[in-house]
Each structure stands twice: as structure tokens, then as C-alpha cells.
Amino acid sequence: MKNDAITAMDVDFAKWFTDVCMKAELVSYTSVKGCMVIRPYGYAIWENITRILDGMFKATGHENVCMPMFIPESLLQKEKDHVNGFAPEVAWVTHGGSEKLEERLCVRPTSETLFCDHYKNIIESYRDLPKLYNQWVSVVRWEKTTRPFLRSREFLWQEGHTIHETAAEAEAETRKMLDVYAEFAEKTLAIPVIKGKKTESDKFAGAVSTYAIEALMHDGKALQAGTSHYFGDGFAKAFDIKFTGRDNKLAYPHQTSWGVSTRLMGGIIMTHGDDNGLVLPPAVAPIQVVIIPIQQQKEGVLPKAQEIADKLGAAGVRVKVDDSNNSPGWKFAEYEMKGVPVRIEIGPRDLAENKCVVALRTGGKNPESLDGIEETVKTALDAVYTALLQKALKNRENRTHTAKTLDDINNALEGGDGLFLAAWCGEEACEDGVTEKTGVRSRCIPFDKELSIGDVCVCCGKEAKHMVYWAKAY
Amino acid sequence: MKNDAITAMDVDFAKWFTDVCMKAELVSYTSVKGCMVIRPYGYAIWENITRILDGMFKATGHENVCMPMFIPESLLQKEKDHVNGFAPEVAWVTHGGSEKLEERLCVRPTSETLFCDHYKNIIESYRDLPKLYNQWVSVVRWEKTTRPFLRSREFLWQEGHTIHETAAEAEAETRKMLDVYAEFAEKTLAIPVIKGKKTESDKFAGAVSTYAIEALMHDGKALQAGTSHYFGDGFAKAFDIKFTGRDNKLAYPHQTSWGVSTRLMGGIIMTHGDDNGLVLPPAVAPIQVVIIPIQQQKEGVLPKAQEIADKLGAAGVRVKVDDSNNSPGWKFAEYEMKGVPVRIEIGPRDLAENKCVVALRTGGKNPESLDGIEETVKTALDAVYTALLQKALKNRENRTHTAKTLDDINNALEGGDGLFLAAWCGEEACEDGVTEKTGVRSRCIPFDKELSIGDVCVCCGKEAKHMVYWAKAY
Numbered sequence: 001m002k003n004d005a006i007t008a009m010d011v012d013f014a015k016w017f018t019d020v021c022m023k024a025e026l027v028s029y030t031s032v033k034g035c036m037v038i039r040p041y042g043y044a045i046w047e048n049i050t051r052i053l054d055g056m057f058k059a060t061g062h063e064n065v066c067m068p069m070f071i072p073e074s075l076l077q078k079e080k081d082h083v084n085g086f087a088p089e090v091a092w093v094t095h096g097g098s099e100k101l102e103e104r105l106c107v108r109p110t111s112e113t114l115f116c117d118h119y120k121n122i123i124e125s126y127r128d129l130p131k132l133y134n135q136w137v138s139v140v141r142w143e144k145t146t147r148p149f150l151r152s153r154e155f156l157w158q159e160g161h162t163i164h165e166t167a168a169e170a171e172a173e174t175r176k177m178l179d180v181y182a183e184f185a186e187k188t189l190a191i192p193v194i195k196g197k198k199t200e201s202d203k204f205a206g207a208v209s210t211y212a213i214e215a216l217m218h219d220g221k222a223l224q225a226g227t228s229h230y231f232g233d234g235f236a237k238a239f240d241i242k243f244t245g246r247d248n249k250l251a252y253p254h255q256t257s258w259g260v261s262t263r264l265m266g267g268i269i270m271t272h273g274d275d276n277g278l279v280l281p282p283a284v285a286p287i288q289v290v291i292i293p294i295q296q297q298k299e300g301v302l303p304k305a306q307e308i309a310d311k312l313g314a315a316g317v318r319v320k321v322d323d324s325n326n327s328p329g330w331k332f333a334e335y336e337m338k339g340v341p342v343r344i345e346i347g348p349r350d351l352a353e354n355k356c357v358v359a360l361r362t363g364g365k366n367p368e369s370l371d372g373i374e375e376t377v378k379t380a381l382d383a384v385y386t387a388l389l390q391k392a393l394k395n396r397e398n399r400t401h402t403a404k405t406l407d408d409i410n411n412a413l414e415g416g417d418g419l420f421l422a423a424w425c426g427e428e429a430c431e432d433g434v435t436e437k438t439g440v441r442s443r444c445i446p447f448d449k450e451l452s453i454g455d456v457c458v459c460c461g462k463e464a465k466h467m468v469y470w471a472k473a474y
Numbered sequence: 475m476k477n478d479a480i481t482a483m484d485v486d487f488a489k490w491f492t493d494v495c496m497k498a499e500l501v502s503y504t505s506v507k508g509c510m511v512i513r514p515y516g517y518a519i520w521e522n523i524t525r526i527l528d529g530m531f532k533a534t535g536h537e538n539v540c541m542p543m544f545i546p547e548s549l550l551q552k553e554k555d556h557v558n559g560f561a562p563e564v565a566w567v568t569h570g571g572s573e574k575l576e577e578r579l580c581v582r583p584t585s586e587t588l589f590c591d592h593y594k595n596i597i598e599s600y601r602d603l604p605k606l607y608n609q610w611v612s613v614v615r616w617e618k619t620t621r622p623f624l625r626s627r628e629f630l631w632q633e634g635h636t637i638h639e640t641a642a643e644a645e646a647e648t649r650k651m652l653d654v655y656a657e658f659a660e661k662t663l664a665i666p667v668i669k670g671k672k673t674e675s676d677k678f679a680g681a682v683s684t685y686a687i688e689a690l691m692h693d694g695k696a697l698q699a700g701t702s703h704y705f706g707d708g709f710a711k712a713f714d715i716k717f718t719g720r721d722n723k724l725a726y727p728h729q730t731s732w733g734v735s736t737r738l739m740g741g742i743i744m745t746h747g748d749d750n751g752l753v754l755p756p757a758v759a760p761i762q763v764v765i766i767p768i769q770q771q772k773e774g775v776l777p778k779a780q781e782i783a784d785k786l787g788a789a790g791v792r793v794k795v796d797d798s799n800n801s802p803g804w805k806f807a808e809y810e811m812k813g814v815p816v817r818i819e820i821g822p823r824d825l826a827e828n829k830c831v832v833a834l835r836t837g838g839k840n841p842e843s844l845d846g847i848e849e850t851v852k853t854a855l856d857a858v859y860t861a862l863l864q865k866a867l868k869n870r871e872n873r874t875h876t877a878k879t880l881d882d883i884n885n886a887l888e889g890g891d892g893l894f895l896a897a898w899c900g901e902e903a904c905e906d907g908v909t910e911k912t913g914v915r916s917r918c919i920p921f922d923k924e925l926s927i928g929d930v931c932v933c934c935g936k937e938a939k940h941m942v943y944w945a946k947a948y
Binding site for chain 1: 502503504505506509510511512513514517518520521537538539540541542543544545546549561562563564565566567568569570571572579581588591592595596607611612614616627628630
């Protein structure tokens, strides 16, 4: 079981990742440095992601809008922490046609400033609150080193931006959307995630607090898969957004923002992929079932393959019959590379027996009756989902270590990268110290882990304030 | 019948248009000059447009992709006509963070060059053809004078880009997509359109031929609502894209592109709107039916309103109950402004009689039984669609004139703007002459109008080569 077209994961995980991106036809390089072309197969996965997530946003009361892609420099500069965080990595438009602009514009790296500019125009009273907005757009950050899906100068994402009457309501929104992300990652993408709070040094520029979902990839490195920020009234003050409250007094509203991006595509690849290529969670697979006719020139084979496809299609399954002239072996390898969750093989002998072979991308194949094939396939798709989630959980379990000392971390790292649960005193010097001495970085302060009495900082040995997950990260 | 919040159409059509955009909460101005915020209600219309059109593209075999938003200057310059057409109106990125770029990048005004760059990487043989690609993105053109939806520096659109083995196949694709646009405009948006070919002077920069659908707005000005371009092998030659043909020889492929944009939103407003505001074609209305309870504090009224809403929702109708504390009169005006196609009024008396009042945004209201309300509403929505299409056809009919001379045009223009069908010799000097002397411009050479023997050019009186529609245009 190894596709020779791609580097083995154990040999070079980074090269394996790029090979999968290219051979599964997810992306292509372009003449535009640091950017990527998302090809039809990759984009179809992203379309499934956006459709499902967008439904979850709408079910939680959010509406889509579209802001401009440009931010005038003066607007970007209104919130001091925010501009300091983003100005070093934005692309600047200085000319329109042959004329120099009076004020240069940056291509949005994120749109808090644009939403604030809009909120100031449309919010007067508590009756205008909350606004629960989202947009699906691309943003630009001028990264030096880039990799498909993981770090590119332009990437696709959604950014939710909400504004509320009270701090409590905004904080609840921040946490609610983190829960939506976690549910989506686990239930739809079969990627288990840890929910937690970012440390001060790792917060979004301008946020009071940043929450994240963190996933562990197959190689033991962590991937921040989504973030949700609580802003308090900092942006409102910087942009002078006020509303008349129920007490008839002017007050500043409280804001949030939250986002996931095409990084999720990287997360899918690195959580589920194997040496045969991509493995897709059924919910977002463009092709959930591929039907491969065996000896397709024999009478009745192709019509039966199409009959099965029609049945599955009518049952809501995304299905494809590959009746091209390539050999069955070539087709098997091709759809394994593309991560199609379920393969059906149907040949002359199966016809006679009213059967077909159902193979799971996660392993195992069995002859199955053609009667009730819809149910059989749905069970198979569920089995792929469960196998993916279990494998990811197992990988995380195997790679998670509790550490009392830096030596514990370094010793464990000799067996491979992973997640380290270790207490921390809360000082930035110690946070940096851990990274310097071990290579792992703080990922988040998890919601579901408590400090025990007597826990001390893994770095300085003083009293601990937080339990923290540490890992190398993408 | 006149909402005082907006300027009357007859008083100032341009001001009426802007008023509707703002009061119906479709868009908002921003600090970003020449750009707009598309607000939730406007964006929800656009989402319906994109969902339906995207389905039509997929049904005709097209796949979505995503290209970068930037084009390196050297790439833009590869096709000479193309760069001459677009370079004067692009936004230039010159800096990434604090560093000056080695080569400046323009923000895509359209993406032919990026698709060509990609095709060159992925096409080797006739087996790789055709590629039928599309993308939904925003593009930027540095317009001096801007108006919401009609002309803005950034706008949303889709751009189809296809590449084919033969010229005939590419030409057929160009015409097929024009037909898709025409069908969408008429069947979905209730906007009748004329299909035709653009004159040489009005072609897309780099095209062999450009086809368009032209719609006539309420005020008698034309709106180009969609275009489809045939490129021949010009781009392929400029970008050195070659494939090995069936005869084993290298050949240049043939290309097309086609697009519609948020201009369609402008078309909807200006075709169907009235002095009470927006009027939406049911297929793209975010709210197809609004239910307004009368004396809603009376027992049973709100539960019955909700019961009707649930029934309609289950039948696939987009429905909203407005149970806010505003008066019914305020609500009537509000949803008329927002162009909601059907309004249901339900009060205590209706309850007793198992009835409600069904009012159409296009005029007329009747008491209807609550039994079978789903069918009643579907019939009402169809009636709104038909009324809109008929009204638009009637307006176009009333405003279409056949002209033999420039005086014919000028005389007719005294009665109001409109469409003029007049023969033309094919010389650019005469095309310009018509515009100079009458103010109307060539819109297209319609597919369904033939020259008669003896027809002469409306400008110079020499032998005519084409029948042309002329109009003032947005």
C-alpha cells in the first residue's frame, strides 16, 4: 500500500504534503509569487466546507455582507494595536491607473476596521443591536515563506464580525462561535480539536482575548484551525461608535470577530492523509463514491454501474462512474490519491450474483448485495467518518504527554513531535523560555484542564497560573 | 401610491435609484472611495442570484476554481490589445509591508491572463481539453465616476474561462453561455433581454468577438447585463499555450470568457422598481412572503400567522412574520420599499373566517382561504413574476423605435429615451456620428433582426451592413 507518485510520509512529511496537494489536483503554482490556484477538485472541497459552515452561521442568526477589499491607511491606523499587528504584512495599492493615489490603500488583511467604519454609520440605538455579520472573501498577508493552504499571501476565509449591547453578550458570542467551529471540525471534518484561550503574547492584534481550536496533525505538529476574538469596546472607542442605551445614555458597544480559512484544507490533508494520498471526510468529499466497472466492455457492466450511480444520486450521494479506458488498477490508485471515501467495483461475475464490492478508503473491502445499496453505502460512508475520527484521536492520544519539566518535554520529543500539557506561571519570559529550550510553543490554555494544587511552572518552577498545551505548530 | 422617503422616478430617476439602494438597505457608502458595502438584504439577493446561476453553470459542465487576485505587470502585458484595454484602469500594488516589490502587481480587473498562465501549466494534449472553468470573485477597475451596482471600483462577478480544441467548439460555448445568461435574465429576473453581437469598437480588449445581452431600463436607457467573448487563439499564441492534437501535431487551443456582475442588481432595481421602492422577482427575493398580523395583540392572531409561516416554509417559500411593534401601515410601506413580492395580512376577523388577505407587490389584493394557502401563495408569486415580465416587455415595446434617419431618432428622443433599431454601414465614423448627433450609442447587432434589401446607413445613407440597436446606456 504505497503510491509511488508521492513521497512517503515518514521520509519527508513536508514533501508528502506538497505531493498530495499537487497529485490530487487540489492546487497549482502560479506566476504570482506566494499565491496559489485552487483547482476544481480542491475548490469543490472548499465549496462543501463553505456551504455547511454557512448553514451553521445562518442557523445561529448571522447574515452575510460584503465589505470593500481596500482599507485606506488612515482607517487601518485608528486602532493602535491592530495597525501594529498588521501593517508590517499588508500589500499597498499606491496607484489607480497612471495616477498616484492621495492616500494609499492596503488590501484587507482582515476587516475589523471596515466593519467598524460601517457600524458607525448604521448604529444609533440599542434597537440596532446586535449586528451579527459575516463575509466570505479572500484576504492578503505578505508572508515571506509560503506553502499551499498553510501559509499563502492570499487565502480564502470567512470573517464573522458582530457588535453587541453588552460585554456579556459579546463574550457569549465569542464562545458560541468557537463551539460552532469545534463542532464543524469534529462532526464534519472528523478532526478532533482542543478548545482553549490564547496566551497574551499570542492574541489577535486589538483583541481583549482570543480563543482557538487546535488540532494535532499526523506528524505531531499542531494546527490552529479557527479563532474567535473578543474585543471589548476597544474598537468602538477607537472608531467612536456609540449607541443610545435602554437608559437613554450613550454607550460603547462590544465586538467580536471570528474566522476559519483554507488552512482547514491543510488540516484535512495532514490529519487524514496517508501514503496513498488524500483521504477525505465524506461530508466534504466532492465525490463520495466512485464506481469502477471491471471488464467494462462485457455486456451489462456499464448499464449496471450507471444504474447503481442513479440510485445513489437519487439518495443524495455524490457519485461518479469512471468508465474511461484506463485500467481498473490505474483507477483504484487515482481515486485513492484523490481520497474518495468509498469505491464500488462491479464486474460480470458480480452482475450474475446481484453483488458488488464495496471498498473503504480507510481500509477493508467486502462483497455486498445490490439490494439496498443506498443503505449499504451510507453505512460505509459513516464507517469512513468514524475510522478517520478514531485514527485522529488515537494519533493525538499517542502523541500527548504531560510534562512537569523541560526535560520531560525534550525526552518525549525524541520519540516524535506532539502535544505537551504543562503548567505555566503566566510570565512571557517563561513562555519564551519553553520555546527556546524545547522548540514547542504555547498553543492554548485549554478549557477542560484544571491546575492541581502545587502545580509549578514547567520553566521556572514557581507557582503555576495556567495549564497550557504546547507544541510545534504550522 | 408613493413613498415619501424616496424621490419620485419621474422627478429624478438617478436620485430615485440611489434612494432605493439606500432605503431598501441594499448598500451603504464607505470611507473607501468608489467602493460600496453590500448590506445583508442586498447580499441575500446576490446570494440567490449566484446560487441559481452557479447551478446553471454546473448543469452545463462547468467547474469552479479560484485564481489569485493579483496579476504581475509582465503577465498583464503579454496580450497587447488586452493590456491596452485594461492598464489605464487598474489598481497597482507596489509594496508588500515596508518593502518595494521587484515587480508591481495589479489587482485583477479580469483574469484572462491568470487563466492562460494556468492553462499553460496543465494542458498538454487534446485529452486535457476542454477545460470549462468559472470563478466567483471581485474585480477592481479604477473608475472616476461611480454609482452603486452600476459602476464601482470593486464589484462582484463571475468570470467563466474556457479553452477548447477547436474554434467551432469555442464559438459554440460563447453562444451557449449567452443563452444561459438570457434565460437567467428572463426566467429568473423577469428582465427581457436582446441577444446580439457588439460592434468592433465595443469589443472586449483581446476578443475576436463579443456578444452581449442588453436590457432596457424603466427610464429608457439600456443596460449591458452580461457579455460572452470569443478569443480565437489570440491569447493562446500570446501565452504560448499549445496542445498535441489528434493528428499528433502541436496546435493552439481556442478560448472564451463570459461574465455577469452585481450590475444585475442595478438591472433588477431599474427594470422593476417603482415610486414605493424596490420590486423583487420572486426567485431572488430574500423574503418572498411577509406576513403582517393585524391587531396582533388579539388572541390567536400571532399563532395563526406563525402557523401560516410554518406551512409556507415547509413548502419551500422564504417567509417572514413581522410581529414587531411597528404599525401595520409602517410595515406595509417597509416591505413595499424592500420589494417583497407577496404580503399576507391576517387579523382577528380573518381568523374567524379561516381567511387572510393576499396582496401582490405588483398590485391587487384579495381575501383568500387559509386552506391550501401554499398553492395560493405559489400562484401569487407566479403572478408577480408574470406581471413584472409583462411590464418590462411593455416598457421596452413602448420605447422601441425603428429609425431610418438621425432625425427619426432625435424626434423620438423628445418623447423619452429608448431603443432605436437602425441600419448601419459598418464604418466606425458613422457609429461615432450617430452618437455625436443624437446621444445614443450602438448597443448590439441583434441576432433576430435582418437587414431588408435597400436598407441604408442611418448616418451616411450608404449601403447598410448591419441592423443595430442604439440607445443611451448605463
